[in-house]
Amino acid sequence: MQQDVAQHLVVSNDSEQALIHWLTLNQVPRFGVSRWLKFHDKYNMSLAALLSSSAKDLEGFGFNQQQVTAIKKPDNEYVDSSLRWLNDNEQRFLIHFTHSKYPYLLKQISSPPPLIFGYGRKDLLSNPQIAMVGSRNPTPQGKENAKRFAHTLSEHGFLVTSGLAMGVDGFSHQGALIGGRSTIAVLGTAIDKMYPRRHIKLAEDILVNDGVIISEFSPNTPSRPENFPRRNRIISGLSLGVLVVEAAIKSGSLITARYALEQNREVLAIPGNIQNKLAAGCNLLIQQGAKLVTCLEDVLEEFPTICQVVESSFKDKLQKNSSQSLASDKLLDSVDFEVTPLDIVAQRSGIEVTDVMSKLLEYELRGLVTSVPGGYIKLGEK
Template identity: 45%
Template sequence: MDALTASMALLRLEGIGPARYWQLLEHFPSSVEALYQFPQALLHKLPVRAQSQWREFSQKEACSELIAWVEEERARCAELGVELVCHCHSDYPPLLAEISRPPPILYVRGDKTALHRPQIAMVGARRATVAGLDNARAFAAELASAGFAITSGLALGVDAAAHRGALQGGGSTIAVLGSGVDCIYPRHNRTLAADMLSAGGTLVSELPIGTRAEAKNFPRRNRIISGLSMGVLLVEAALRSGSLITARLALEQNREVFAIPGSIHNPMARGCHHLIKEGATLVETSGDIASQLGGLLAVPTVTDTIAVERLPASQQLLIDALIGGPRSIEVLARDSGEGSGELMALLMQMELDGLVEQLPGGYQLTLKGSAYSQALSVVETAEDIE
């Protein structure tokens, strides 16, 4: 018997969740030995059905109802294209393995390798404001285009906007479900889930195939969202919300926590403001997240950037002018030498291309614009050396 089969059998016993599973693994070197040598003291604490299941297994082993269910579950996964990742496997996400009592088994539908990419979790209100949804899409698009996988929970509101933003940014996105990976919840997001899978995204759950969404599943899902990620960005949230719980879990897991501030008159900003008071990093642009993570975004190498497409000279002048930070229209006009009409046309085109963004009174580089500048600098240095 392999470790995956034994782990699935243990978790099939009613009353054995991740907490008791890990208690067993503290006393046994593997899930196989834990299953065969199940402590009688713990067995008596389990429901009667679980006791009956284990005793039948101890007599019939491979012919028992418990092992039959495991084999059927693995067959169902194979049929649906779902991969099973056990905590003892080398392809188990390393950051998730660091948290207290992580999911013993992950059901993964889609690109399994995405779980090993640098991830930023984005969470927030289901009934977010238009501005909140716009922020979620914009931050996700820029972070995804910069190399982060965007992780969220496929819920309505901010979650869905973050997943869509990642797709728009041409990057990877991961949805952690509070149901089986074959039971998309909410139904409204089934098309989004299909779009994610088509674009190379990933659906993840610790729950067996066929498990329907229930309220008790979502706190478990939230710990996976934060556990997979290097940091969690709270976009909008009320003071009492599941999103705020996810952010607090991230703090407990020693992850970075970011929050976007909002109007003091917006109740959906109060959760963010509360979190900032507790020590979360206030962010205004996606670049704030990249700088806080201290270089976890890989700096492009010469071989990665040789094919960088150079911008027109007029746009390059504006990129150079904005490298040091936000600049007013007047300063940009002075540095570029462009007339007001030509300058506004250039800035509008660069904004459409995702290179700059408008601020009150001026403009600044987006994460994409900063990445372009860095990549071009590497190429020019290489050319000077040659």
């Protein structure tokens, strides 16, 4: 029923007044989008009409005293502060459930957020996405897998969505950003409180590369431990599928996988050594029916129709960008077809060693070079 009603309400209202109505509704305890849709289906009443109803009528509809008070005497400072935050910077956005830019897939889950606070390009929220999640303390192989899969998925036109947390989340965002592509981060904190603090630079890089950072929590919302598992439903809800890179059995990543199953999303997992506790969650998911993933093709074959669309859109652009960059690439020219030490590459190209290492990782992912003991070897310009 929710999906039918949601589609019925898709007649968008992007006015500020509609936003104020949703900011008011968001204050009503135990009355989220799901209950609002059921109410609308039963009474065929607009949100504006509901909020202007008398206390007596609201009680007749079944609202308790706490809910009636929240509707009739809303916290106007919450509304005003949210609007001030929105209007303070043109890079910010705030969209409600019936806004034209509210992502379609997120509308289909059982408990979609009434409001999405965000920075960046809100239009990207409806683009094809693959969520990537995993341990906050991954093994070296887990870090490498996160970066490699995120990068190759981005190369094939998918947006990588994750939670900006330490570990696999962060490495997934980093991998997606290689080559200047976009990624989406979903916070478990207030939109104005980037967490963890050490990922503030990563958050800045996401926005510089036309990415998106969102949260369902308004500015100044206190941080609570339970908000982090709660945000996982948004990560999976935005996405076509969830790729679990490396995770223990008791972890937030498996919570995200459970949400994905409930939301009828694909669940995919990278297997690991049976002696590695951080691989136990992935191995369990595979035992329970998740798609075993060892390479990019394992992911892509789960979304053949989507792949045809995104690849046709991105293929020409990627080929053009690749040929233009390689035609005048001093760094790649500085790597020989035999072992070339890193310091020699930096000296020849005139680029700082730290930048050389980052760029060579991108080239390694693209199959242009390979790292070997003592340096790098050029594989050929593909």
